[in-house]
Amino acid sequence: MLIKFTIITLFPEALRPYLDSSMLYKAQDRGIIGVEYVNLRDFGLGPHKSVDDTPYGGGDGMLLRCEPIFAAIESIKQQSPEAEVILPTPVGMVWNQALARQFAVVGSYGAPGAYSGTAEPTDQGLTTNAPGEPSTAAKRHFVILCPHYEGYDERILTLVDHQISIGNYVLTGGELPALIIIDSITRLLPGVLGGATSAEIESFSEGENLEYPQYTKPAEFRGMAVPEVLLSGHHGKIAEWRTEQSRQRTASRQKSENL
Numbered sequence: 001m002l003i004k005f006t007i008i009t010l011f012p013e014a015l016r017p018y019l020d021s022s023m024l025y026k027a028q029d030r031g032i033i034g035v036e037y038v039n040l041r042d043f044g045l046g047p048h049k050s051v052d053d054t055p056y057g058g059g060d061g062m063l064l065r066c067e068p069i070f071a072a073i074e075s076i077k078q079q080s081p082e083a084e085v086i087l088p089t090p091v092g093m094v095w096n097q098a099l100a101r102q103f104a105v106v107g108s109y110g111a112p113g114a115y116s117g118t119a120e121p122t123d124q125g126l127t128t129n130a131p132g133e134p135s136t137a138a139k140r141h142f143v144i145l146c147p148h149y150e151g152y153d154e155r156i157l158t159l160v161d162h163q164i165s166i167g168n169y170v171l172t173g174g175e176l177p178a179l180i181i182i183d184s185i186t187r188l189l190p191g192v193l194g195g196a197t198s199a200e201i202e203s204f205s206e207g208e209n210l211e212y213p214q215y216t217k218p219a220e221f222r223g224m225a226v227p228e229v230l231l232s233g234h235h236g237k238i239a240e241w242r243t244e245q246s247r248q249r250t251a252s253r254q255k256s257e258n259l
């Protein structure tokens, strides 16, 4: 396994349908990533398994308390001391493709040869571990702590390695950010996407350039024709056209962002 994601959440049922579909399902099925859910409620206090309380100093809503969060993370870290804790929060660093790429870098953490079943990146390209080799430790382990309610006690930040915002707007909880973070990291891992280069040529892979427009059959649909150059078979001209389209798209998007 390359990356293990442990998600601490009060709402695992909100996450499962997405993570158990399509490419993220395949990435788990192929042993490239592992996903584990920890229900924060299991670490709640008292007979009601309480996880939140009112803010000191007054104010609206409830905050997640320290005790359940510390207990949940400490129990994970006991097994996996190198795990990195991510906190989705609107005050965090804004997530982008460059960060996704950094988080998808898998170093030497974990038992050597722990990754098995599918292709493993090496200096020589992709190799496969011997069949039957145990797949236990991940090379990188992210614990994503999903806040909910109005927020959290600030003291939990002492446990956190990465505070991540997925954009300048406010959501009701950390579950959607967790899905976005996991999805954007996983698709960059070797063996997840079909084409070897599809992750490389896509939007944002080259710095902040957007991808050129693409077309498939039919060549004409309801009067809309595929650009002639793409049917020409002339690879040089096609590459040139794509580069230019990508440049134009990037420039016009940057303009609209400055409105």
Ligand code: ADE
Pocket (backbone or CB within 6 Å): 088, 089, 090, 164, 165, 166, 167, 168, 169, 170, 171, 172, 173, 174, 177
């Ligand atoms: N929690 C609430 N809003 C968020 C955002 N924009 N990014 C990350 N976590 C959040």
